[in-house]
Amino acid sequence: MPWFALERFDASFFDTAPHRHRFRMDLPVAPHTVWEGLAGRTPLSWCRGLAGGRYTSPGPHGVGTTREVTALRVLRLREEFVHWEEREEGRRHAFCVTEASLPIYRRFGEDYLVEPLAAGGTRFTWTFAYEPAPLLRRPAALTDAPGTAFLRTLIADTKRHFGAA
Structure with a gap:
């Protein structure tokens, strides 16, 4: 299977990308429970649209950690973490996709922020940022509906x- 290289980026891309989707959700579980689901051995295993999420570099995990995941059974992604922070008042990590099995993105990444709520539970903010490949730039400018619909299924699966x- 061919792999297509994506451009790398720094954390500013999450605020400047042509397409950004930020979802905030309050979850009735402790922050460490959410973090374990995001950063543990089988990340995001509850999301029906994702499969095979696995780390491809040894622990302990941090900046430079790599992993692979398959989206919608056809899009394989290789990711590298560009931010990884664990502190008492919250945890955060973000990655950029370095390679994809389909040439649909120029740049793509996700940022996960896990924060404790004062009343208990967790606020989880999940940010998706991407720039389509040149051939898809115009269609993506006209409608972002298919991508947004998929992201909303990830959010619904996470809440459930x-x-x-």
């Missing part, structure tokens, strides 16, 4: 998994 309404 952690028992949020």
